[in-house]
Amino acid sequence: MLAECLEGLITDPAGIYVDGTLGNAGHAAAILDRLGEGGTLVGFDRDADAIERVKEKLVAGAGKRVELVHDNYANMAAQLDRLGIGKVNGILLDLGVSSFQLDLAERGFSFMHDGPIDMRMDRTCGQTAAELVNTASEQELADIIFRYGEDRSARRVARAIVEARAKVRIETTAQLAGIVERAKGGRKGKKIHPATQTFQALRMAVNDELASIERVLETMLGRVVAGGRIVVLTFHSLEDRLVKQFFSRHVPREESLQQGGVRLIYEEPPVEWVWKKPLTADSGEQGVNPRSRSAKLRVVEVGV
Numbered sequence: 001m002l003a004e005c006l007e008g009l010i011t012d013p014a015g016i017y018v019d020g021t022l023g024n025a026g027h028a029a030a031i032l033d034r035l036g037e038g039g040t041l042v043g044f045d046r047d048a049d050a051i052e053r054v055k056e057k058l059v060a061g062a063g064k065r066v067e068l069v070h071d072n073y074a075n076m077a078a079q080l081d082r083l084g085i086g087k088v089n090g091i092l093l094d095l096g097v098s099s100f101q102l103d104l105a106e107r108g109f110s111f112m113h114d115g116p117i118d119m120r121m122d123r124t125c126g127q128t129a130a131e132l133v134n135t136a137s138e139q140e141l142a143d144i145i146f147r148y149g150e151d152r153s154a155r156r157v158a159r160a161i162v163e164a165r166a167k168v169r170i171e172t173t174a175q176l177a178g179i180v181e182r183a184k185g186g187r188k189g190k191k192i193h194p195a196t197q198t199f200q201a202l203r204m205a206v207n208d209e210l211a212s213i214e215r216v217l218e219t220m221l222g223r224v225v226a227g228g229r230i231v232v233l234t235f236h237s238l239e240d241r242l243v244k245q246f247f248s249r250h251v252p253r254e255e256s257l258q259q260g261g262v263r264l265i266y267e268e269p270p271v272e273w274v275w276k277k278p279l280t281a282d283s284g285e286q287g288v289n290p291r292s293r294s295a296k297l298r299v300v301e302v303g304v
């Protein structure tokens with residue numbers, strides 16, 4: 001949905017745009033391509049490796065300013081202040097992990113590659129998933145797996161993790177995937193690995209992902225010019241619900257008054273959905289990129 005993201009985002013080629021989730025810089029490079037002289041791109045990633053890797057690719061074209069920031073997008077306001085940037089024309093978030101992070105065994109995001117269970121997007125701080133899995137109480141683990149993995153067998157999985165770690169510390173993705181698979185009674189012929197929800201839940205907990213999204217939603221509304229756009233691509237129902245409910249509170253709706261007439265109610269600043277329904281990937285894109293199956297693209301325009 002790259003084309004739709006760009007169409008939703010860019011309203012002025014000479015404007016200032018923020019990519020909050022640089023990743024492999026697919027979106028960032030495409031934004032830069034579309035920007036004309038005088039345009040600015042500010043890119044964030046909390047993963048220092050991502051910033052290092054994409055630096056060269058994003059070296060500014062003639063007349064374009066590029067700023068790369070290693071930080072959580074939740075700190076966007078302070079970072080824009082530091083760069084001397086007030087309001088911007090558009091902000092893009094493409095949530096979740098990058099294919100680069102998933103494919104590197106040493107990052108520990110995926111049971112497809114055996115490695116230490118780290119799962120931190122920012123390896124300079126915070127506890128690893130291994131620390132969480134080996135120290136959290138059974139109840140805490142069950143809550144995490146139920147809430148972020150939306151997994152009905154969360155209690156059973158948490159119990160299995162606690163029993164397994166009593167014998168030997170859980171260090172690797174293969175070890176954890178095996179424990180979860182056995183707890184859930186094997187693959188049962190299903191395409192999706194039984195550990196998928198547990199891995200997703202631990203990743204979301206380790207990186208405190210929903211809290212960062214909640215923080216950046218408020219910031220973005222205060223930082224986009226009237227007529228500017230906010231584009232959010234989600235891959236998880238909890239993320240999408242958060243984004244949808246947040247912006248819906250800012251979309252003016254009519255309320256009938258007792259004395260007749262109507263008034264508009266909304267939280268400041270008002271926004272409008274650019275597309276009434278979220279966009280989803282077509283079957284062609286889903287075939288090429290399985291991750292896009294759960295993608296939802298929501299775009300709002302900030303009102304005057």
Ligand SMILES: C[S@@+](CC[C@H](N)C(=O)[O-])C[C@H]1O[C@@H](n2cnc3c(N)ncnc32)[C@H](O)[C@@H]1O
Binds near residue numbers: 020026
């Ligand atoms: C799905 S990838 C983005 C892919 C990117 N749009 C591209 O075209 O290659 C998500 C990226 O966002 C980063 N990320 C996730 N949460 C973040 C946060 N709270 N702050 C900054 N970066 C974050 C991840 O480290 C990852 O590199």
